[in-house]
Amino acid sequence: MKLLRIPSYILVLLFVFFGCSKKKSVNSSIHSNQDSVPSYLTKANDDQFPRVKKQYYARKAFDIIISQENDSLNRTNLFRVANRYYNINDWVDYKKTVFTVLEKSKISKDSLSSAKAYTYLADYYGAQAIPDSAYLYYFKAEKMYLQLNNNYSLAKTRLSKATLQYNESDFKGSEIAVFNALRALNGDKVNDILFDSYNLLGLIYNELGEFDKAIEYMNKALESIDDKVIPIVFQSKATSLNNLGYIYQNINNHNQAKIYFQQALDQKGLFVDKTFVYAALIDNLAYSKFKLKETKNLPDLFYNSLKLRDSLHLTTGIIISKIHLSEYFASKKDTLKAIQFSNEALATARNSNNHRNLLLPLKQLAVIEPKRAVSFNKEYIRVNDSLQKADRKMGNKFTRIEYETDQIKQENTDLTTQNRNLVYFFGSILILGMFLYIIKAQKVKNRELLYKQEQQKVNEEIYNLMISQQGEVETTRIKEKKRVAQELHDGVLGRMFGVRMNLDSLNKINDEEGASQRNAYLSELKSIEQDIREISHDLNREKSELINNFVAIVDNLFEDQKKTFNPQLVSTIDSDIKWELMSNIVKINLYRIVQESLQNINKYANANLIKVEFKKEIDNLRLVIIDDGVGFNVNKGKKGIGLQNMLSRINECQGTFDIKSKIGQGTTITVTVPI
Numbered sequence: 001m002k003l004l005r006i007p008s009y010i011l012v013l014l015f016v017f018f019g020c021s022k023k024k025s026v027n028s029s030i031h032s033n034q035d036s037v038p039s040y041l042t043k044a045n046d047d048q049f050p051r052v053k054k055q056y057y058a059r060k061a062f063d064i065i066i067s068q069e070n071d072s073l074n075r076t077n078l079f080r081v082a083n084r085y086y087n088i089n090d091w092v093d094y095k096k097t098v099f100t101v102l103e104k105s106k107i108s109k110d111s112l113s114s115a116k117a118y119t120y121l122a123d124y125y126g127a128q129a130i131p132d133s134a135y136l137y138y139f140k141a142e143k144m145y146l147q148l149n150n151n152y153s154l155a156k157t158r159l160s161k162a163t164l165q166y167n168e169s170d171f172k173g174s175e176i177a178v179f180n181a182l183r184a185l186n187g188d189k190v191n192d193i194l195f196d197s198y199n200l201l202g203l204i205y206n207e208l209g210e211f212d213k214a215i216e217y218m219n220k221a222l223e224s225i226d227d228k229v230i231p232i233v234f235q236s237k238a239t240s241l242n243n244l245g246y247i248y249q250n251i252n253n254h255n256q257a258k259i260y261f262q263q264a265l266d267q268k269g270l271f272v273d274k275t276f277v278y279a280a281l282i283d284n285l286a287y288s289k290f291k292l293k294e295t296k297n298l299p300d301l302f303y304n305s306l307k308l309r310d311s312l313h314l315t316t317g318i319i320i321s322k323i324h325l326s327e328y329f330a331s332k333k334d335t336l337k338a339i340q341f342s343n344e345a346l347a348t349a350r351n352s353n354n355h356r357n358l359l360l361p362l363k364q365l366a367v368i369e370p371k372r373a374v375s376f377n378k379e380y381i382r383v384n385d386s387l388q389k390a391d392r393k394m395g396n397k398f399t400r401i402e403y404e405t406d407q408i409k410q411e412n413t414d415l416t417t418q419n420r421n422l423v424y425f426f427g428s429i430l431i432l433g434m435f436l437y438i439i440k441a442q443k444v445k446n447r448e449l450l451y452k453q454e455q456q457k458v459n460e461e462i463y464n465l466m467i468s469q470q471g472e473v474e475t476t477r478i479k480e481k482k483r484v485a486q487e488l489h490d491g492v493l494g495r496m497f498g499v500r501m502n503l504d505s506l507n508k509i510n511d512e513e514g515a516s517q518r519n520a521y522l523s524e525l526k527s528i529e530q531d532i533r534e535i536s537h538d539l540n541r542e543k544s545e546l547i548n549n550f551v552a553i554v555d556n557l558f559e560d561q562k563k564t565f566n567p568q569l570v571s572t573i574d575s576d577i578k579w580e581l582m583s584n585i586v587k588i589n590l591y592r593i594v595q596e597s598l599q600n601i602n603k604y605a606n607a608n609l610i611k612v613e614f615k616k617e618i619d620n621l622r623l624v625i626i627d628d629g630v631g632f633n634v635n636k637g638k639k640g641i642g643l644q645n646m647l648s649r650i651n652e653c654q655g656t657f658d659i660k661s662k663i664g665q666g667t668t669i670t671v672t673v674p675i
Contacts, residue, residue, distance in 0.1 A: 075101050
């Protein structure tokens with residue numbers, strides 16, 4: 001008779017049992033701003049309290065945490081609350097808590113917490129026997145961990161996905177997922193993941209009938225066990241030894257299988273730490289002994305295992321124990337008991353949600369009840385075909401989930417690209433429009449500048465003409481004054497002198513009244529003579545002062561400045577400067593520089609005092625303009641049109657231009673032109 005084998009459901013339980021336990025072993029010394037949170041979380045994880053009490057404390061902790069600020073600690077505490085609900089199978093509150101932390105993670109753009117929340121949701125749907133949803137969330141978490149370069153979490157997620165695929169009999173898909181998990185480690189010795197991976201590969205190859213590979217990887221799993229990484233209470237060694245013994249059972253090497261089962265049962269604390277593993281081991285040991293026709297402790301070992309499994313409500317385990325008992329009593333020719341245990345196993349299987357449980361009882365009943373074998377075999381074939389179709393459908397569904405998720409991602413990427421291209425297009429149009437606007441504005445500005453330059457040239461020509469006309473007028477005026485002075489001096493004074501001499505001769509007359517009149521006339525003539533001399537001297541002095549009227553023009557500019565603007569103006573013009581020796585171009589440029597400087601000070605400097613000085617040096621004329629205004633950064637400041645015009649004028653005069661200024665320290669402009 002072909003050997004019966006333990007369904008994969010039980011084996012996966014042996015593989016993942018410590019995964020659930022890890023959630024329960026989360027460190028309960030939780031730091032929180034609220035003193036009651038760690039207390040509630042500790043009590044919610046304490047096995048001395050009944051389930052209702054644990055549930056109460058978990059909800060109390062949740063109510064406090066949910067009102068706190070959405071920071072990393074807050075999200076960590078919510079994950080801890082979810083673990084408490086997971087441990088007591090409170091799936092409603094578990095799901096609610098996980099969706100809450102997922103929403104908070106998305107709001108805070110915490111990708112790591114979002115990925116973790118996806119794995120928690122996958123665990124939820126796995127526990128609810130909704131494998132496609134579980135697979136979807138594992139796949140989402142996998143993608144996020146891949147982007148975050150979080151290799152450890154990536155490997156764990158891929159391993160969880162592989163376990164899910166194994167449970168759904170997608171063995172090839174599970175195999176690929178396990179190797180992808182190992183590849184994520186990049187050769188790192190992460191013992192807990194290595195153990196899980198090798199153990200699952202052993203189970204996969206056992207199901208695929210590749211027993212040599214199955215034994216190879218189970219031995220690797222045993223070698224990878226590190227008590228410092230995987231706590232002894234998880235009984236990893238006992239699990240691997242049991243799985244290894246089961247593989248030898250499948251190849252009918254019951255002697256070797258019995259050795260491994262016995263070694264597993266020798267592990268300390270097994271019965272307390274993992275009772276369901278202990279129950280599976282004594283059933284497996286009993287079955288190998290039965291096949292070896294060793295009757296010692298049989299059927300007691302079968303009964304002990306059944307009793308433990310019944311107390312733990314392990315449906316699949318109960319069915320297996322009863323089938324083994326049926327086989328045992330059938331070998332003893334006790335057909336009634338054999339049929340009894342097989343029918344009980346079939347009834348239990350029909351009441352379960354797992355149709356795979358029907359296969360063992362139907363197969364056993366077909367053997368021990370030949371008259372009804374056809375009926376049992378037909379049902380066996382129908383159920384088996386249905387399961388195979390479901391397995392293929394589920395495997396295809398897993399593949400389709402990955403494809404559709406990637407397709408949605410690609411569509412989102414395409415949409416993002418399309419949106420980005422639209423942004424580029426409209427951005428280019430905007431930039432082009434701005435560029436055209438700038439060109440147009442620059443043209444307008446250039447036209448304004450050309451207009452100002454033309455206007456300035458006209459002003460200069462007018463000023464030049466004015467200076468020339470004023471020079472001619474002054475020349476005529478000076479000549480006229482000189483002529484008048486000469487007339488006064490040579491004509492009037494000569495005649496007045498003659499009169500004085502004649503009157504003086506009258507002093508010889510002794511008439512007192514005549515003498516008095518003469519003296520009066522003489523005094524008056526002296527006074528007239530003195531006045532005429534002073535007029536003559538004044539006319540000659542004015543001639544030297546007004547030989548050129550540039551100083552007067554500059555003084556008029558200073559007077560207008562004083563009348564119109566607030567800053568105090570102090571001006572000094574060196575009297576030693578020979579203005580008549582300078583060309584009109586030089587004087588025009590100096591005048592414009594002073595005028596432009598005063599305009600800039602009035603607009604920008606906010607000064608209280610302005611000093612303007614024209615000073616004669618050996619071969620040069622120095623113009624210094626100083627203000628105590630706000631100043632500016634000479635190096636960073638952009639040279640405006642006014643400053644550029646100043647430089648142009650200085651270059652025209654073959655002179656030098658220097659400007660010194662600091663923020664808050666005023667400005668000094670120094671112009672030097674050769675005389």
